Amino acid sequence: MVRLKDLTTEEMFTSGHRLCAGCGAGIVARMTLKALRRPTVITNATGCMEVASTIYPFTSWKIPWVHVAFENAAAVASGIEAAYKAMTKRNAWDKQVDIIAFAGDGGTFDIGIQAVSGALERGHDFLYICYDNEAYMNTGIQRSGATPHGAATTTSPAGEVIPGKPEFKKDFIGICAAHGIEFAATASPAYWNDYITKVQRGLEVEGPAVIHVFSPCPLGMRHDSEKSIELAKLAVQTRYWPVYEVNKGKYKLNMKVPKPKPVIDFLKPQGRFRHLFRPKFQHELEVIQRWVDENWKRITELCGEA
Amino acid sequence: MSKIMGLTGDGAIAYAVKQSSVDVVAAYPITPQTLIVEEFSEFVHNGEVHTEFVCVESEHSAMSACVGASLTGARVFTATASQGLALMHEIMYIASSLRCPIVMGVVNRALSAPINIHCDHSDMMGSRDCGWIQIYGENAQEAYDWVVQAFKIAEDPSVLLPVTMNIDGFILSHSLEGVEVLDDEDVKRFVTTRKPVLRVDPDKPITVGALCLTDYYFETKRQQFEALEETTKVIDRVNKEYKILTGRRYGFVDSYGLEDAEAAILCLGSTAGTAKTVAGELRSQGKKVGVIKPWVYRPFPREEIMKALGGLKALAVLDRSCSFGAPYGALCSDVVGMLYQNGKELNVFNVIYGLGGRDMTPFDIEAIFNEALEVAETGLVKEPLKFIGVRE
Numbered sequence: 018m019v020r021l022k023d024l025t026t027e028e029m030f031t032s033g034h035r036l037c038a039g040c041g042a043g044i045v046a047r048m049t050l051k052a053l054r055r056p057t058v059i060t061n062a063t064g065c066m067e068v069a070s071t072i073y074p075f076t077s078w079k080i081p082w083v084h085v086a087f088e089n090a091a092a093v094a095s096g097i098e099a100a101y102k103a104m105t106k107r108n109a110w111d112k113q114v115d116i117i118a119f120a121g122d123g124g125t126f127d128i129g130i131q132a133v134s135g136a137l138e139r140g141h142d143f144l145y146i147c148y149d150n151e152a153y154m155n156t157g158i159q160r161s162g163a164t165p166h167g168a169a170t171t172t173s174p175a176g177e178v179i180p181g182k183p184e185f186k187k188d189f190i191g192i193c194a195a196h197g198i199e200f201a202a203t204a205s206p207a208y209w210n211d212y213i214t215k216v217q218r219g220l221e222v223e224g225p226a227v228i229h230v231f232s233p234c235p236l237g238m239r240h241d242s243e244k245s246i247e248l249a250k251l252a253v254q255t256r257y258w259p260v261y262e263v264n265k266g267k268y269k270l271n272m273k274v275p276k277p278k279p280v281i282d283f284l285k286p287q288g289r290f291r292h293l294f295r296p297k298f299q300h301e302l303e304v305i306q307r308w309v310d311e312n313w314k315r316i317t318e319l320c321g322e323a
Numbered sequence: 324m325s326k327i328m329g330l331t332g333d334g335a336i337a338y339a340v341k342q343s344s345v346d347v348v349a350a351y352p353i354t355p356q357t358l359i360v361e362e363f364s365e366f367v368h369n370g371e372v373h374t375e376f377v378c379v380e381s382e383h384s385a386m387s388a389c390v391g392a393s394l395t396g397a398r399v400f401t402a403t404a405s406q407g408l409a410l411m412h413e414i415m416y417i418a419s420s421l422r423c424p425i426v427m428g429v430v431n432r433a434l435s436a437p438i439n440i441h442c443d444h445s446d447m448m449g450s451r452d453c454g455w456i457q458i459y460g461e462n463a464q465e466a467y468d469w470v471v472q473a474f475k476i477a478e479d480p481s482v483l484l485p486v487t488m489n490i491d492g493f494i495l496s497h498s499l500e501g502v503e504v505l506d507d508e509d510v511k512r513f514v515t516t517r518k519p520v521l522r523v524d525p526d527k528p529i530t531v532g533a534l535c536l537t538d539y540y541f542e543t544k545r546q547q548f549e550a551l552e553e554t555t556k557v558i559d560r561v562n563k564e565y566k567i568l569t570g571r572r573y574g575f576v577d578s579y580g581l582e583d584a585e586a587a588i589l590c591l592g593s594t595a596g597t598a599k600t601v602a603g604e605l606r607s608q609g610k611k612v613g614v615i616k617p618w619v620y621r622p623f624p625r626e627e628i629m630k631a632l633g634g635l636k637a638l639a640v641l642d643r644s645c646s647f648g649a650p651y652g653a654l655c656s657d658v659v660g661m662l663y664q665n666g667k668e669l670n671v672f673n674v675i676y677g678l679g680g681r682d683m684t685p686f687d688i689e690a691i692f693n694e695a696l697e698v699a700e701t702g703l704v705k706e707p708l709k710f711i712g713v714r715e
Contacts, residue, residue, distance in 0.1 A: 056525030056526075057525065058523050058525065060391065061532075067532075067534070068534045071530050071532075071533035071534055072533065072534050072536070073533040073534060073535040073536075073539050074533075074539070076530035076533065078528070078530055079528060080525060080528050081523045081524065081525055081528045081529060081530075081531075082528070082529075082530045082531065083391065083394055083523060083531045083532055084531065084532030084533070085387055085390050085391065085414065085417055085421070085532055086387065086413060086414060086417060088383070089383065089384060089387035089414070091384075092379065092383070092384035092385075092387035092388045092391070093387050093388065093390060093391035094391065095349070095377055095379070095384070095387075095388045095391065096347060096349060096377065096387065096388030096389060096390065096391025096392035096393075096395070096399075097391040097392065097394070097395050097523060099346075099347045099349070099375035099377045099388065099392055099397075100346060100347050100375070100391070100392035100393075100395035100396065100397035100399075101395060102375050103346035103347055103373060103374060103375040103392075103397055104346055104395075104396065104397055106373045106375075107344070107346070107373050107516075109396075109516065110396075112525065112526075114525060131380060131381060131383075131384070132380070132381075132383070132384050132387065134380065135379055135380030135381070135384055136384075138380070139377065139378070139379075
């Protein structure tokens with residue numbers, strides 16, 4: 018596990034960007050760039066991280082950064098990787114370069130999943146990082162395939178009949194692992210050394226690697242902006258966000274949570290779940306707790322921990 | 324030294340790409356483009372090229388990977404048709420806006436629905452405003468020659484814009500022709516290697532694809548408009564250099580019989596070949612007809628077409644696509660706009676033909692010439708827009 022004193026003090030993702038106070042994406046970007054081992058190129062899907070960090074004529078990125086569109090960060094990374102390979106073959110390029118693709122949950126779980134799957138199947142050498150704030154936060158908090166059951170968004174509002182999103186969250190890491198890639202992992206920004214170590218590992222493996230990191234969003238999840246890291250910690254401590262890795266199909270639990278807090282501890286600080294605390298919908302809290310328990314059981318079984 | 328090879332239109336494109344030392348090909352199969360990627364895969368798997376062939380999972384990813392590779396400084400090619408081009412549409416605008424000199428073979432095919440695999444120009448016309456240089460070839464030879472030139476045009480530091488090389492699906496893509504190809508070494512010397520001005524390079528970090536709002540976006544588009552107009556100088560120069568190398572003359576517009584023609588057909592692609600043959604027969608009967616074939620459709624060669632018009636009294640513009648709800652097909656709209664802009668009075672009528680691969684026969688073309696001659700004589704256009712070869 019990486020130690021704090023080993024990390025560079027240089028900031029490659031600079032201040033001055035327009036991300037909200039307490040935004041998880043900015044924290045993830047900053048930590049990611051502290052894990053780099055050699056020259057690195059970023060491809061970024063359309064989303065909060067993109068719009069807030071590169072308002073022309075400004076940029077927060079001190080390393081090469083490319084944004085093309087919403088659904089294709091993985092495909093653009095494929096092209097960049099292929100270009101370096103080909104130019105190396107004809108002696109027109111002599112540097113080893115790492116490639117990281119950043120995308121939110123919308124650009125990953127929904128519109129970008131085809132491009133992700135294609136790039137993983139083809140085996141390009143790159144690291145895909147999905148910062149998951151569990152909805153289309155950039156366009157004003159619409160539900161995505163990553164939005165959890167019960168959460169209120171502007172397209173899954175807390176109605177009198179339908180209390181938030183009826184469906185459950187997709188298993189993105191399961192999908193990635195099914196491609197037989199070397200390394201896929203979940204992480205939470207509250208556990209910085211686990212996350213940074215995973216970024217380092219993701220860059221080291223030859224071929225594609227994926228990290229799925231929880232990303233608090235004060236605006237969309239409706240929590241206090243100074244509580245972002247606390248919320249990211251609660252996500253793990255309630256077993257809502259299991260932290261594990263999959264090495265070539267083999268699951269390994271990175272954070273055991275022997276005494277889990279009830280999931281309501283994670284739900285309560287977030288306005289997107291407020292309606293579930295009304296007597297009328299309180300049974301939904303049990304539904305969510307059940308999902309958390311079952312998901313934890315499934316993951317820990319896969320990890321051989323159960 | 325050159326030699327004659329038996330090549331299909333698709334094969335001619337694949338062969339030109341092979342000789343042009345392309346770094347990255349990212350492509351997805353679609354009829355009738357598939358021969359290009361199939362033949363190119365053979366070159367890759369037999370070790371005849373250094374190219375990285377990224378066999379992507381969709382045309383959307385094909386164009387996305389091409390943009391990524393092109394921004395990194397690589398020479399890049401892809402090919403598609405019809406639905407594939409439509410799927411790329413979003414990224415085609417980005418490719419030109421980010422100034423990626425990608426060359427793409429477009430094997431023109433109808434758009435669904437109903438689904439149809441045969442030729443028309445609906446696919447490219449649907450993306451005609453995407454900011455790419457757009458070239459149409461009449462036969463496999465032209466496809467080969469233009470692809471070799473396209474890399475040189477696109478990658479010129481004063482251009483840095485992508486190019487589509489259009490050939491008619493099946494009519495050209497799958498027809499075998501004798502194609503005069505250059506020596507590998509001659510092509511290599513002609514196209515050289517790409518020298519990127521800006522690229523994704525960790526030693527000189529740049530941010531590409533930033534957010535431009537109301538304060539800057541318009542300026543970028545204005546500059547892009549200018550950039551495409553300015554490409555004419557480089558296209559002209561490369562055409563001249565290519566003529567020195569091959570003896571084959573290319574330009575913005577190809578014409579036939581225009582020195583004395585009173586009536587002419589203006590059309591794109593393979594139909595021009597049929598039109599020239601029919602015009603030749605009619606001219607031997609003393610009928611003063613001719614053919615104008617724009618090689619370059621974007622930037623629209625206004626000056627060259629105006630020059631080619633000469634003493635014409637009537638012009639039939641043939642569109643192989645339908646612009647629903649518009650006064651004319653896309654090509655004819657451009658021609659009429661150009662005439663009006665230049666204060667030129669000329670009787671024009673528009674013929675929509677060949678949708679979904681419907682044959683354009685010499686008889687149809689003869690009928691159009693005869694109608695154009697009648698318009699030339701009477702000065703009256705009876706039908707400004709008509710369909711030919713269709714059951715009504």
